Amino acid sequence: MAGSFSRDVIATIGLTVVVIWILPYVISTFTITVLIVYGLLGLSLGLVWGYGGILCFGQAVFFGIGAYTYAISAINIGESTLPMLLSIIVPSLFAALLGAMMFYGRLTDVYLGVITLVVTLIFYRFINSTAGPHYKIGNAQLGGFNGIPGFQTLNIPGQPSSYIWGDGYFYFCAVVLAIVYLGVSILLRSDFGRIIVGIRENETRMSLLGYDVRARKTILFAIGGGIAGLSGALFANWGEIVTPSVFSLGQSAEIILWCIVGGLGTRFGPILGAAGLSYLKFLLGQQSFVDNTLITGLILVFFVLFLPKGIVPTIVNVWDLKFGRLLSDRFQKPRRNRKLRLNG
Amino acid sequence: MAESILETFGLTMKFGGVIAAHNINFKLKARELRCLIGPNGAGKSTFFKCITGQQTPTEGEVYLRGMDTSRWMPHQIASLGVGIKTQTPSVMNGLSVSENIWLSARRFHDGPEAKRKTREIIERLALGAIAKDQLGKLSHGERQLIELGLVIVGDPWLVLLDEPAAGLSGEDIERMTTIINEINKTAAIIIIEHDMQFIRSIAKIVTVFHQGAVLLEDRVDKVMSDPTVRNIYLGKRN
Ligand SMILES: Nc1ncnc2c1ncn2[C@@H]1O[C@H](COP(=O)(O)OP(=O)(O)O)[C@@H](O)[C@H]1O
Ligand SMILES: [Mg+2]
Numbered sequence: 292m293a294g295s296f297s298r299d300v301i302a303t304i305g306l307t308v309v310v311i312w313i314l315p316y317v318i319s320t321f322t323i324t325v326l327i328v329y330g331l332l333g334l335s336l337g338l339v340w341g342y343g344g345i346l347c348f349g350q351a352v353f354f355g356i357g358a359y360t361y362a363i364s365a366i367n368i369g370e371s372t373l374p375m376l377l378s379i380i381v382p383s384l385f386a387a388l389l390g391a392m393m394f395y396g397r398l399t400d401v402y403l404g405v406i407t408l409v410v411t412l413i414f415y416r417f418i419n420s421t422a423g424p425h426y427k428i429g430n431a432q433l434g435g436f437n438g439i440p441g442f443q444t445l446n447i448p449g450q451p452s453s454y455i456w457g458d459g460y461f462y463f464c465a466v467v468l469a470i471v472y473l474g475v476s477i478l479l480r481s482d483f484g485r486i487i488v489g490i491r492e493n494e495t496r497m498s499l500l501g502y503d504v505r506a507r508k509t510i511l512f513a514i515g516g517g518i519a520g521l522s523g524a525l526f527a528n529w530g531e532i533v534t535p536s537v538f539s540l541g542q543s544a545e546i547i548l549w550c551i552v553g554g555l556g557t558r559f560g561p562i563l564g565a566a567g568l569s570y571l572k573f574l575l576g577q578q579s580f581v582d583n584t585l586i587t588g589l590i591l592v593f594f595v596l597f598l599p600k601g602i603v604p605t606i607v608n609v610w611d612l613k614f615g616r617l618l619s620d621r622f623q624k625p626r627r628n629r630k631l632r633l634n635g
Numbered sequence: 636m637a638e639s640i641l642e643t644f645g646l647t648m649k650f651g652g653v654i655a656a657h658n659i660n661f662k663l664k665a666r667e668l669r670c671l672i673g674p675n676g677a678g679k680s681t682f683f684k685c686i687t688g689q690q691t692p693t694e695g696e697v698y699l700r701g702m703d704t705s706r707w708m709p710h711q712i713a714s715l716g717v718g719i720k721t722q723t724p725s726v727m728n729g730l731s732v733s734e735n736i737w738l739s740a741r742r743f744h745d746g747p748e749a750k751r752k753t754r755e756i757i758e759r760l761a762l763g764a765i766a767k768d769q770l771g772k773l774s775h776g777e778r779q780l781i782e783l784g785l786v787i788v789g790d791p792w793l794v795l796l797d798e799p800a801a802g803l804s805g806e807d808i809e810r811m812t813t814i815i816n817e818i819n820k821t822a823a824i825i826i827i828e829h830d831m832q833f834i835r836s837i838a839k840i841v842t843v844f845h846q847g848a849v850l851l852e853d854r855v856d857k858v859m860s861d862p863t864v865r866n867i868y869l870g871k872r873n
Contacts, residue, residue, distance in 0.1 A: 482741055482746075485734070485737070485738065485741075486738065486741065488730070489727050489730065489734075489738040492727035492728060492729045492730055493725060493726065493727050493728070495689070495709075495721075495725055496725040496726060496727065496785070497727075497738070498708070498709040498710045498713070499687060499689075499709055499710075499713050499718075499719055499721070499725070500710075500713055500738065500739050500742050500785065500789070501710050501713035501714040501742045501743070501789065502710055502742060503708075503710045504710065
């Protein structure tokens, strides 16, 4: 990974400041908030897929579990701190369980995709079918396709009646995204992160070197599930309602699209892809000349054909070609003697 | 008599109807250097995969240092101290040379020690000039050598080399020979090779595989002059 961590911190703070101060002049803070939430969701799959090589078709499951965990526990507990934590822990544990089953079962990538897809479908179907009054967890009525409204939204820890909402909630989400982003950066710089990238590059070789690939993939999958769950809880707070659509296949497909468009193997790409495509969808939703899904499809085709690496890696490549090589040509010794020799 | 560090009893591997390895009884002493030859499809690579745990034998057992490892996972066997260079180069193509070596070093050493070990191997294999280069962009010979580097970082006591000289130029083969001899100071080695000259230059005992079974096991000169070996080898060589 290029660059130092301190550079990451400065870039993150700079970007967060831009988002908080300048973006609200262009887009309403209410809309930016949900773009940030989706950015966090994109980051979760960007970590699991882009760095761990695990293509999960069901990232929306963890997003949905996070949202529902928050809503259900907020209704039962009434103060938002514990529900927020639970909305990270519960999907993370579920991801660990599902991941362990898949990775220890030595499933191939195709089956992994199918299973995560099917799990998404099961959740979507199940939650949709919980309209009856007997589907209750504590005081929380699951509500089927109507979802769960009217739960306690985010409050200042310990003060259930001091809500964090409006612009305050917008700042909160921006800071959460910045913190998780830095957390992911630290993770990827750690030995664990470098080993994970090694596994993405060549799983067979890594196991022949003595690494237990299954355990590490399970852990990464659980971390990704936790981040997706957190974004689900933030989404629930933003909309003040959760509905089964958080589990929909469309939602899962979109997350994959965000990663492709923004760029796999980068941390910022999936965030940018998520925010950009969601904003585009928002703009398209305000008109009725062109069909939304048609545009989405065209964007996918365009990227697959012309920018297969996605936006961020392409920009980085161009930058390196223009400036990086110029610098290295000037300041590095020529590497002529590249033949291998053994020094005894 | 020195004790065997590797022993197989009736090792058999079937893929559906194909019997890739059949009733193989094999012994290897500590720090022995053994060559494995045989025409393509004779089951040599399959035999390696059964030792490393990449394939679970259909029948029979593999013993490594006296332990029955027939049903172990590849990472467990590797952790014992068994390294393999696979037939098709298996490296982390998207990562740099030093990152590749570090990944191997990190498995057996912590933080600073892993870094030190990485530098040591890079120096030992004279990879300094290309340490930051991405592996996917290097030549086949360089990648073969780096894979060997990955294997020896963990100081294994058993090294399996599946056609290490394949596709190398004469000069690279010489280098490979030097390294192999050096590894052999501390580890037992089994080498699968086709290049007769290369085999002659390093091996003492040669085991001949044919149609999944051991056909012959003898000193290199005896094997080379054996009429059956010449027959199957010259007849079926690719
Ligand atoms: N994974 C596999 N599935 C089915 N058949 C296999 C597999 N691996 C090897 N074989 C078959 O087993 C036989 C031995 O192969 P292999 O061990 O690669 O031979 P060698 O390395 O001596 O050339 C061949 O007939 C090959 O087609
Ligand atoms: Mg072979």
